[in-house]
Amino acid sequence: MKIDSSTRILLTGASGGIGTHLCEVLARTGAHLMLVANPGVDLRIVQKRVIELGGKADYLVADLRTDEGITSTVDETLRVLGGIDILINNAGIEYTIAYHELPEQDMLDVMNVNLIAAMRLTRRLLPSMLGQKKGHIVCMSSLAGRAAPAYQEPYAASKAGLVAFTYSLRATYRGSGVSASVICPGFVDTGIYQRLCEKTGMKAPSLLGSSKVEAVGRALLRAIASDIPDVLVNPIPVRPLLALAQLFPKLGEKLIIATGGHEFFRRVAERLKTN
Numbered sequence: 001m002k003i004d005s006s007t008r009i010l011l012t013g014a015s016g017g018i019g020t021h022l023c024e025v026l027a028r029t030g031a032h033l034m035l036v037a038n039p040g041v042d043l044r045i046v047q048k049r050v051i052e053l054g055g056k057a058d059y060l061v062a063d064l065r066t067d068e069g070i071t072s073t074v075d076e077t078l079r080v081l082g083g084i085d086i087l088i089n090n091a092g093i094e095y096t097i098a099y100h101e102l103p104e105q106d107m108l109d110v111m112n113v114n115l116i117a118a119m120r121l122t123r124r125l126l127p128s129m130l131g132q133k134k135g136h137i138v139c140m141s142s143l144a145g146r147a148a149p150a151y152q153e154p155y156a157a158s159k160a161g162l163v164a165f166t167y168s169l170r171a172t173y174r175g176s177g178v179s180a181s182v183i184c185p186g187f188v189d190t191g192i193y194q195r196l197c198e199k200t201g202m203k204a205p206s207l208l209g210s211s212k213v214e215a216v217g218r219a220l221l222r223a224i225a226s227d228i229p230d231v232l233v234n235p236i237p238v239r240p241l242l243a244l245a246q247l248f249p250k251l252g253e254k255l256i257i258a259t260g261g262h263e264f265f266r267r268v269a270e271r272l273k274t275n
């Protein structure tokens with residue numbers, strides 16, 4: 001799908017590290033954005049930036065864990081934008097902690113923000129897209145959804161869920177004009193990962209590296225323009241490793257251990273506990 005000044009976009013997680021950059025990228029197309037976050041204290045600043053860059057923007061503070069948050073997001077988006085062409089499910093949270101020590105409510109919050117909100121928003125906005133025979137849904141997953149790092153159970157499960165959800169949507173709505181893409185970044189030098197580094201003094205394992213946020217912006221535009229099912233964003237190509245792990249799970253598990261990803265999160269969890 002081509003994005004231009006007539007395109008109406010709902011972007012969740014708009015005030016975060018990746019979300020703010022996606023806003024800038026989309027603003028340059030002239031599109032009209034509905035920005036959602038919670039508590040969303042920076043949304044007004046992001047709105048101003050979008051307008052400076054040539055886009056249009058409205059914003060809404062909505063807690064996507066709740067029924068009210070989902071309903072107000074859908075209603076306000078359709079009312080203010082007059083419809084929807086692109087939904088970007090980008091809001092996300094994570095906890096790095098041994099699974100048995102994670103409070104159950106935190107586990108539910110991760111699933112609700114990362115996966116269930118994306119599924120609920122998509123379900124409610126699909127009729128609008130199908131009616132106009134045009135629409136694209138983008139889910140911001142993570143390499144964690146493919147490689148399942150240690151100390152990240154709910155996060156990895158929610159992100160793996162987004163991958164399956166996206167492929168299923170593509171299969172159901174094939175030929176309808178509505179499609180979906182999933183983006184799986186590894187470590188990105190902003191937002192969640194940047195805060196982990198600041199809190200713990202740790203850096204991503206050198207075998208995996210970290211990406212600049214601009215790479216995620218490019219992946220988003222490419223996925224929508226060329227209707228790509230699934231884009232991995234990582235400085236070092238990881239698809240061959242993931243393919244090998246699919247073919248030979250035991251060997252794959254050893255190779256993933258060798259990247260240092262599990263050990264990184266084990267040490268982060270340790271440091272967060274003692275901080």
Ligand SMILES: NC(=O)c1ccc[n+]([C@@H]2O[C@H](COP(=O)([O-])OP(=O)(O)OC[C@H]3O[C@@H](n4cnc5c(N)ncnc54)[C@H](OP(=O)(O)O)[C@@H]3O)[C@@H](O)[C@H]2O)c1
Pocket residue numbers: 012013014015016017018019036037038039040041042062063064065090091092093113140141142143184185186187188189190191192193194
């Ligand atoms: N950074 C990375 O290394 C990385 C790597 C792979 C994938 N990702 C994924 O990329 C997405 C963005 O990550 P990020 O690093 O930019 O994270 P971030 O800076 O923490 O931003 C998260 C965004 O989600 C919003 N949010 C959190 N809880 C919410 C809720 N209950 N209801 C509505 N909005 C809520 C936040 O709002 P407030 O600003 O108001 O708190 C913020 O706008 C996430 O899905 C993340 O899993 C990130």
